[in-house]
Amino acid sequence: xxxxxxxxxxxxxxxxxxxxxxxxxxxxxxxxxxxxxxxxxxxxxxxxxxxxxxxxxxxxxxxxxxxxxxxxxxxxxxxxxxxxxxxxxxxxxxxxxxxxxxxxxxxxxxxxxxxxxxxxxxxxxxxxxxxxxxxxxxxxxxxxxxxxxxxxxxxxxxxxxxxxxxxxxxxxxxxxxxxxxxxxxxxxxxxxxxxxxxxxxxxxxxxxxxxxxxxxxxxxxxxxxxxxxxxxxxxxxxxxxxxxxxxxxxxxxxxxxxxxxxxxxxxxxxxxxxxxxxxxxxxxxxxxxxxxxxxxxxxxxxxxxxxxxxxxxxxxxxxxxxxxxxxxxxxxxxxxxxxxxxxxxxxxxxxxxxxxxxxxxxxxxxxxxxxxxxxxxxxxxxxxxxxxxxxx
Amino acid sequence: xxxxxxxxxxxxxxxxxxxxxxxxxxxxxxxxxxxxxxxxxxxxxxxxxxxxxxxxxxxxxxxxxxxxxxxxxxxxxxxxxxxxxxxxxxxxxxxxxx
Numbered sequence: 007x008x009x010x011x012x013x014x015x016x017x018x019x020x021x022x023x024x025x026x027x028x029x030x031x032x033x034x035x036x037x038x039x040x041x042x043x044x045x046x047x048x049x050x051x052x053x054x055x056x057x058x059x060x061x062x063x064x065x066x067x068x069x070x071x072x073x074x075x076x077x078x079x080x081x082x083x084x085x086x087x088x089x090x091x092x093x094x095x096x097x098x099x100x101x102x103x104x105x106x107x108x109x110x111x112x113x114x115x116x117x118x119x120x121x122x123x124x125x126x127x128x129x130x131x132x133x134x135x136x137x138x139x140x141x142x143x144x145x146x147x148x149x150x151x152x153x154x155x156x157x158x159x160x161x162x163x164x165x166x167x168x169x170x171x172x173x174x175x176x177x178x179x180x181x182x183x184x185x186x187x188x189x190x191x192x193x194x195x196x197x198x199x200x201x202x203x204x205x206x207x208x209x210x211x212x213x214x215x216x217x218x219x220x221x222x223x224x225x226x227x228x229x230x231x232x233x234x235x236x237x238x239x240x241x242x243x244x245x246x247x248x249x250x251x252x253x254x255x256x257x258x259x260x261x262x263x264x265x266x267x268x269x270x271x272x273x274x275x276x277x278x279x280x281x282x283x284x285x286x287x288x289x290x291x292x293x294x295x296x297x298x299x300x301x302x303x304x305x306x307x308x309x310x311x312x313x314x315x316x317x318x319x320x321x322x323x324x325x326x327x328x329x330x331x332x333x334x335x336x337x338x339x340x341x342x343x344x345x346x347x348x349x350x351x352x353x354x355x356x357x358x359x360x361x362x363x364x365x366x367x368x369x370x371x372x373x374x375x376x377x378x379x380x381x382x383x384x385x386x387x388x389x390x391x392x393x394x395x396x397x398x
Numbered sequence: 399x400x401x402x403x404x405x406x407x408x409x410x411x412x413x414x415x416x417x418x419x420x421x422x423x424x425x426x427x428x429x430x431x432x433x434x435x436x437x438x439x440x441x442x443x444x445x446x447x448x449x450x451x452x453x454x455x456x457x458x459x460x461x462x463x464x465x466x467x468x469x470x471x472x473x474x475x476x477x478x479x480x481x482x483x484x485x486x487x488x489x490x491x492x493x494x495x496x
Contacts, residue, residue, distance in 0.1 A: 065405075065407070069411065
């Protein structure tokens, strides 16, 4: 019997929801890490019981947690397994140190600050964890201030893939309202050397050599809020999604505009079509239909809630441009929540399930490709991320 | 024996209840107490002071003997009441939010 596990990160802890393949009855465990912000949890595709979690706090900084039993127990890597003679955890995994120039030892680069001056990189938190597709001990971390780190020892230690920050456009990157964050990491299942990442507000970048060298892939994006709307970098990309079966087909929710690329990001075209507003954060692609895309339109950059107080998911079965609204089971009045960029995910059961979490603390799910919805849980703290595991 | 009181979240992270007691070699200062604390509970590295600069994190405060020692130099000796174990060295999460 297949099983679905939903990993929910919130402002005040993490929750895990589990169901069998019917997706009718859900068991909830948690909260884990109560009182801490859990920006993201994600499981290893190579070992479904290995889950990584980003635990952070404005007071106490960043801690990485890891589970080896599907979320029942957790350890800061090195702790739990390795204990002091007194039995205390010996973990130390929360160290993310930016590379410096090999020649001078000085900071690799600076980025643009809100006032236009150059500013040094300062680590704040991990926004996104992306486990390797093949090795449970290898995991990537997208951090604020924007950089990509990798661990190959199960999150014990982290090394920056500094070719990204050092490739030359760093001084033009600038923080969005949420900070200068690397929030999206996509590992290409068909090419182990290809990785896509996205940064607010810099744009999308791609490596074809396993992270050594990077290039911006933002041609076709138009952003009226930057001096040169078609600049190489500076775009506030909110999220990117793809279906593994079509390696070169990508969909993007930008600050404004929903975009698609058919050539691995080399160029983009707008596919907002008949969406009532093309501002939003979350975007995902059907598990079996690479041209079926889901977004949750949000009114505007000034008003982060659904248009007219109606929570609506929009689905395009044509790869964009033609969108249908999906409302059955979703609140259609007085709804003023947001759906954040990492808070939407899909399962890979035969009838693809779609899941998303809101800043109002609901996690909604559809077991019929979006045609109807129901809340799996309500009254959680604001939901920051939703990831789904399908286990057969 | 130095007594250290940690805030709730750090006690939970370190897996301890109540006060922590530490043996500190030499002069007892903020730095030597925190060095000893982090050596015993490595999971706390980076949660009280920055990994590299070892500067106090912005929303952390150090109190002892009803005084705020947060802005004292890290190598300044701590009060005798702390070094003798009469009073605890308090690590506090600053009040913030609403």
